[in-house]
Amino acid sequence: MARKTYSEEFRRDAVELYRSTPGATVVGIAGDLGIMDSTLSAWLRTAGVQLHSRPGGRSGAPPDGEGPEQEVARLRARVSELEADARKLNSERDILRAAAKYFAGETRW
Numbered sequence: 283m284a285r286k287t288y289s290e291e292f293r294r295d296a297v298e299l300y301r302s303t304p305g306a307t308v309v310g311i312a313g314d315l316g317i318m319d320s321t322l323s324a325w326l327r328t329a330g331v332q333l334h335s336r337p338g339g340r341s342g343a344p345p346d347g348e349g350p351e352q353e354v355a356r357l358r359a360r361v362s363e364l365e366a367d368a369r370k371l372n373s374e375r376d377i378l379r380a381a382a383k384y385f386a387g388e389t390r391w
Contacts, residue, residue, distance in 0.1 A: 288317070296322060297329045306334060 300311050300322070308326070312319040326333065348356070 286317075288321075293325050297325055297331060300326060300334075301331055304334075308333065 296311065296315055296317070299315075300306055300308070303311065308322050309319045312322040315322070323333075
């Protein structure tokens with residue numbers, strides 16, 4: 283397989299895309315751009331970009347300076363956020379079901 287060369291502008295744009303996308307992963311951005319994740323990782327290291335921690339990642343250690351009380355508060359806030367998302371998704375699903383029933387009744391096959 284031939285080694286591909288990428289323009290400096292493409293490299294800068296790829297690094298900037300990673301920087302500006304919250305929650306982005308190297309694998310996801312690389313896949314979107316059609317490049318190897320190791321290539322993007324090397325460009326990020328060269329640019330001095332801090333890699334995002336994976337959402338839900340299990341590093342085993344709490345964020346810097348976080349005590350047990352702060353961890354509990356952070357986790358409770360996250361649970362509340364996830365419960366709100368679940369409520370929203372459930373209501374959207376119910377709306378789509380009702381719309382599907384309505385439109386199914388409207389068709390005359």
